[in-house]
Structures are given as structure tokens and as C-alpha cells.
Amino acid sequence: MEYILNPWPWYISGPLIAFVMAVLLYFGKTFAMSSNLATMCSMAGAGKFFAFFKADWKEKKWNLIVVLGAVFGGFIAKNFLSNDTGANLNKKTILELKELGLINPGKTLVPNEIYGFDAMMSTHGLAILVVGGLLVGFGTRYAGGCTSGHAITGLSSLQKPSLIAVIGFFIGGLLMTNFILPYIF
Amino acid sequence: MKYLKFLLVGMFFGIVLVKSEAVSWYRIYEMFRFQSFHMYGIISTAILSGLLFLKISKKRNLKSLIGIEIYVPKKENGFVRYIIGGIIFGLGWALIGACPGPMYILVGTGIYSMIIVILAALIGTLIYGALKEKLPH
Numbered sequence: 001m002e003y004i005l006n007p008w009p010w011y012i013s014g015p016l017i018a019f020v021m022a023v024l025l026y027f028g029k030t031f032a033m034s035s036n037l038a039t040m041c042s043m044a045g046a047g048k049f050f051a052f053f054k055a056d057w058k059e060k061k062w063n064l065i066v067v068l069g070a071v072f073g074g075f076i077a078k079n080f081l082s083n084d085t086g087a088n089l090n091k092k093t094i095l096e097l098k099e100l101g102l103i104n105p106g107k108t109l110v111p112n113e114i115y116g117f118d119a120m121m122s123t124h125g126l127a128i129l130v131v132g133g134l135l136v137g138f139g140t141r142y143a144g145g146c147t148s149g150h151a152i153t154g155l156s157s158l159q160k161p162s163l164i165a166v167i168g169f170f171i172g173g174l175l176m177t178n179f180i181l182p183y184i185f
Numbered sequence: 186m187k188y189l190k191f192l193l194v195g196m197f198f199g200i201v202l203v204k205s206e207a208v209s210w211y212r213i214y215e216m217f218r219f220q221s222f223h224m225y226g227i228i229s230t231a232i233l234s235g236l237l238f239l240k241i242s243k244k245r246n247l248k249s250l251i252g253i254e255i256y257v258p259k260k261e262n263g264f265v266r267y268i269i270g271g272i273i274f275g276l277g278w279a280l281i282g283a284c285p286g287p288m289y290i291l292v293g294t295g296i297y298s299m300i301i302v303i304l305a306a307l308i309g310t311l312i313y314g315a316l317k318e319k320l321p322h
Contacts, residue, residue: 004204010223013205014230020198021231022238027190028251030258034285037310052314065188066195067289073199074208074293087206090220097214109203110210110282110296120298128280133302135277137309140285142320143270144260147284150271151228153257156235161260161267168271169278170217176279177217184280 005083021152029062031153034146036060036067037137078109100185113185128184143168199290208290210282217279266322 008016021031038053039060046053087106097105102113112119119125140146143165145154151169154162205227206212216224241247242255249255278284281302283291288306291299313320 007206008201008204010205010226011230013201013207014227014232015234016201016205017198017207017227017231018234018238020194020201021235023194025242025255025257026247026249027194028249028253033289037285037306038314040307041311041314046311046314050311050314050317052317053311062188062191065191066198069192069195069197070199070202070286070289071195071293072192073196073201074203074290075199075295076196076293077200077203078294081200081204087209087211089211089215093211093215093218093220096218097211106209106211109206109208109291109294114210114281115296115298117298120301126301129298129301130305132277132281133305134309134312135273135280136284136288136302137277137306137311138313139270139272139274139277139309140306141270141310141313143267143274146274146286147278148286150260152231152235154260155232157239157257158236159257159260161263164264164267165271165274168268169275171268172272172275172277173213173217173279174275175272176276177214180276181214181279 004081006085007087017152018156021148021156024066027062030149032063032145032149033067034140034149036063038141039064100182102185139172198286199293202287202290203294208283208287208294213279213282263322266320269321 024031039055039057042053042055042057047055086108089106094105102111105111114125114128120129143150145162145165147169150162150165155166202208207224207227212221212224215221239257247255283299283302285306288299288303292303
């Protein structure tokens with residue numbers, strides 16, 4: 001039980017993520033989480049305004065069910081399969097984040113300074129959540145996929161477009177973490 | 186009932202991503218600072234296992250549940266959309282520490298402010314849909 005309650009090592013987690021991809025392929029579907037955002041837009045009637053959303057969302061219902069399952073999975077993992085072990089971060093990372101003003105880095109899954117109630121109620125915190133969401137939503141559709149579709153599925157099927165997209169993910173991520181984040185906190 | 190299997194896959198996915206800490210904002214920060222191997226280990230072993238699965242299924246001619254061969258749809262060729270879209274996605278990923286899978290999973294762990302991120306991501310998707318014809322691809 002200890003093994004399950006403690007954080008799982010990378011060499012167990014990576015193959016398990018590939019297993020999710022394999023099972024979905026076996027069901028005749030693809031592992032593509034971001035396409036749910038477009039499906040929800042279609043569901044809400046965005047197809048009346050923009051041709052891009054004119055898809056039949058009922059065909060994508062299976063993927064929305066995967067999302068629902070993922071929410072349950074998050075609940076189960078957090079409430080029944082975890083102890084209080086925080087992430088075993090690099091000491092340097094912890095020091096850096098403390099200098100940026102974050103309290104207790106790694107003790108929770110996400111920083112209270114971004115996701116806590118007080119942060120959400122402040123203009124600064126709300127702006128981070130909204131801007132981050134807009135960038136992810138716009139970027140993923142423009143690039144035609146996210147981490148699951150491009151990095152996992154695309155790269156394991158050796159597709160060049162996915163390699164370009166993943167290089168883009170890293171350029172953007174490196175820019176944000178190293179050059180922009182220090183000015184945000 | 187035909188959707189039950191998808192619910193179970195989603196649940197499994199959510200559990201794995203929480204237990205591996207791939208949903209942790211801090212792990213994403215650490216990855217982009219090159220201060221830990223953890224996320225690189227997860228991503229590379231996932232890709233290698235995926236590669237192995239696809240090679241084996243091709244060699245053995247494995248069939249999917251619906252009777253056709255296991256197949257990954259090809260992405261359209263292109264450059265601009267992948268690199269620019271990718272960079273925009275990366276900027277957001279590193280800022281909020283969550284990509285489109287973890288967003289939902291984190292709501293399940295009790296991070297309800299993530300709903301704001303999801304709504305903003307829906308608006309971002311909508312903006313792409315509105316501008317699609319005007320953007321270079």
C-alpha cells in the first residue's frame with residue numbers, strides 16, 4: 001500500500017500513460033485531450049457562428065466521458081490514494097520559488113499564490129488564470145494538439161508535425177518559466 | 186454502457202497523472218528550469234513505450250475492438266501553425282502549470298479555481314475558430 005500512497009516514480013508513470021494511449025487506440029479512438037475544448041464549443045452552439053465548430057459533437061461524446069472519468073480519477077487519487085508526501089522537488093527549485101515569494105513549494109499540487117481563493121479574487125491572480133487559459137486554449141488548437149496528442153501520440157508514431165509542435169511547446173515554456181515568471185510574482 | 190470503458194480509461198488516466206505529479210505546477214516549473222529529470226523521464230518513457238506498442242501492433246497486425254487495424258491518424262504537414270501554436274501553448278502551460286488533461290484532473294482534486302482556466306481555454310479555442318481563416322498555417 002505504501003507504494004501506491006507515495007508518489008509514483010517516472011519509470012512507472014510514463015509507461016502507464018502510454019498504456020492509456022494504447023487502450024484508446026485499441027478502442028478505435030485517439031488520445032487527444034485538447035480536442036474536448038473544441039467539442040464543448042460545438043456543443044454550446046459555436047458552429048452557428050464559426051464553421052470550424054460545425055462538427056457533430058455527438059461523435060466525440062466518448063472523449064467527454066474520458067474527461068469526466070479524469071475528474072473522478074483526480075478525486076480518487078487525491079482523497080484515497082495519497083498520503084501527505086509532497087513533491088520531492090530539487091532543493092534549488094524550492095529555494096528559487098521561495099525567493100519568488102511562494103510559500104511551501106511542492107507541498108500542494110499547485111501554488112496557493114495562483115489558485116487559492118484570495119489569489120482568484122485578486123486582479124493579479126485572476127489575470128494569471130485567464131491569460132494562461134487563453135494561451136493554452138488558443139495555442140493548442142492552432143498547433144492542432146497538446147501534450148497527449150502531439151508529445152505522446154504524435155512522437156510515438158514518429159510524426160514530424162508533432163516534433164515541430166513539441167519544440168514549440170518547449171520554446172514557449174522555457175521563455176515563460178525563465179524570463180517572464182520572475183516578473184509576474 | 187458502451188461509454189463505461191471510456192469512463193474507466195479517464196479515471197485511470199486521472200489517477201496516473203496525479204500520482205506521477207505530472208499535474209503539479211511545481212514539476213512543470215522544475216522541468217523548464219532543467220532542475221529535475223522527473224518530467225523528462227515520464228515523457229520519454231511514455232513515448233518509448235508508445236513507440237514499442239505501435240511497432241508491435243504493426244508487426245503482429247493487431248486489430249482494434251472495432252475490427253480495423255490499430256492506427257494513428259496522420260497530422261497535416263506544415264510548419265508555421267505547429268511552431269507558433271506550440272510556442273503559444275508552451276507559454277500558457279508554463280504559466281498555469283497545466284495542459285488540457287491536468288486541467289480537468291485538478292478540478293477533481295479540489296482545485297476549483299481551475300474552472301476559470303478551463304473557461305478561458307474554451308474562449309481561447311473559440312478565438313482560434315473565429316480567426317482560423319486569417320491565420321498562417
